[in-house]
Amino acid sequence: MNPLTKRSENYSKWYNEIVIKSGLAEFSGIRGFMIIKPYGYSLWEIMKKELDNMLKNTGHQNIYFPLLIPKSSFLKEKKHTEICSEGCAIVTHSRLKKNSDRDELIIDPKSKLQEELIIRPTSESIICTTYKRWIQSYRDLPILLNQWGNALRWEMRTKLFIRTTEFLWQEGHTAHSTEKEAIEETKKILNIYTDFSEKFMAIPVLQGIKPYMDKFFGSEKTYCIEAIMQDGKALQIGTSHFLGQNFSKAFDVKFTNFYGKKEYVWTTSWGVSTRLIGGLIMSHSDDKGLILPPKIAPIQIIIIPIYKNKKNVIDEMAKKIINILEKKKIRVKYDNRIICTPGSKFYEYEMKGIPIRINIGPNEIKKKKVELFRRDTYEKISISYRDLQNLIPKLLDDIQKNIYQKAFNRTKKIMIKSDHYDDFKKKINDSGGFVFAHWDGTKNTGKKIQEETEATIRCIPIFSEKEKGICIYSGNPSSQRVVFSKSY
Structure with missing residues (x-):
């Protein structure tokens, strides 16, 4: 019964130990891939059940699409492909054969596929290909779909649950006849994620919009919820993307509107993953192990x-x-x-x-x-x-409320403003947390701040009032404070 490493001594080591010693997961022996053990999977099943009910109660239906995506389909939306292709795994051959010279199996060169297949990093491309067959008229809309499955993105730096090459997740995809309806859907999902995080996982979150350079590639706007962990670093809990007509134009998905005219559909996509379990651990647990909110405790x-x-x-x-x-x-x-x-x-x-x-x-x-x-x-x-x-x-209800209140109080304590760069650097390094500061809106400024402090712009808060000011780094005019933090 060896005790855990203390959080104050080595937070990363404490985290890995708690995942393994509590029986949630373990390393698989393949870099970036983990084995989710029965206790960890039962936790995921309860979280999945609760969120699934919330989505079904708002009219979404579960569906399943193939794991493999034809390369030609994947490449159609250029902006999307630009970033997603960096972490893609590709299937090029269909079978192995025995090497006649040595007792080993090798790739059979005769089994090379006519078209290479992408192991899905996300499913917009294959789903939009399907939309084209399904959508003819405004009467076919909206389409509200949700998929529970897995995805694969090669990661340079991995951490159990937080960032793994393969992960379990839920990804939603919807198609609409109007821009307004698609935007409303995107915001609705963000609110569902917020309710799930706060009411079930007892994790307080901040709603925001990603700056233009960090939005999901292929989207018009990315909404997100961000949470602060016990070490003062931020974790992105979930995202909801307004895709506009970018994918429908790339895949030529049109419908006949009420007046008989052809239009491109408006689409959204959104998702949360097993990263939620990592957030749960880092939000509530202590030096003796996990602390689980009763609503999702197995x-x-x-x-x-x-x-x-x-x-x-x-x-x-x-x-x-x-x-x-x-x-x-x-x-x-x-x-x-x-x-x-x-x-x-x-x-x-x-x-x-x-x-x-x-x-x-x-x-x-x-x-x-x-x-x-x-x-x-x-x-x-x-x-x-x-x-x-x-x-x-x-008592269970009281424990649920107490765990949330403790996390809320901790988060509130490190939601701070800064108006000068020296002060900003001190706060980021000393306490971490959400630092609200003015930014001039340029990618270069954000990059410089990140290089010098390791802090990134987590989001532009949705409910913050517009406030004119001066960018903490460049001294140029700013119209609103944004949220900076070091992050996972």
Whole structure:
């Protein structure tokens, strides 16, 4: 039971250790690829289920498109291809054959594909090819689609969950008859992501628009939500792209409008990925392991027996408690393994971030009470097991709110303004966080600031008022503050 490296000593090492020791994931042996273990995947499944319900409740339908995209289709939208092609993996041959000279398998040169296939980094190209077949009239619109799957983008720097070559994700794609409707859809999704992040993951976020040089290539405008991790660095939680008519023009996707005229459709795309799990870890966890918000915790209650005697009586009480909790649709587990000590179980489930632990031993049986342990506050509560039915749901709700409030208070503390470059550099290096400062709107200025401070423009805040000022770097006029931060 080796303790974790402390966050204050080596944040990156602490993060990797917590991912592995909590049983979320591990390295696969292939650079940039990870194995998501059962506990990590069950966490993803719950997150997926909740977000999937939110999307379906707003009219979106799930669909699945092929993993491989014809190269000719992929190359049609030039701006999109310019950036996405840098991280593409390409299938060029269809089979292997045995080398007659040596006992090994080699690529069969006769199996070279007539057209190379791109392993999807994102699906706009293949989906727009499909739109062309599906869309004829305004009556065919809107199309509201969502896909759960995986994608592959070669990464130079990798980090479990945060930045991996292969990742699981959800990518939405919609087509509309008007610009207004497409923009409204883009904003609607941003609000769904915001609600999911704050109400389920307990991560407060800042809504914004990416500066023009950082928007999704092929889009007109990229909306995003950004969060601050415990080390003061920003993490992009999700993005929603207004694609305009860029892809529909590249793929010649037209429809006949109400007046009988041909128009190009308006499209959007949006997505979140298993990066959310990395954000969850870095937002809430401590030096003893994960801290999971109850709404998405795979196990909300862990019951641990402390066997000294009366094993049968303890097991019987545990069954009654499980029955009570399951009727409330609470996810509960009873760990009655006799090969592990209670202490080792305490360590294991603290590391896994289970919101509430219930201990049952001879003393609890005698007093007809149980001991509750809160993972978020380390508070211990002794109550009658008959009161669990009413107390547990309230306690889980209180833990959810407390975890969010703690993250909110931390974020608010490091949302700061700066009007001078020397002050800006000090704040970025000392406390990190979101630094609101004036920028002259040029790519060159943003690049210089990044080179000198490692801070990038995370977004232009949506709800901030326009405010004239002077760019902290160039001294040129600025119409609004933007958000700078070091980031993942």
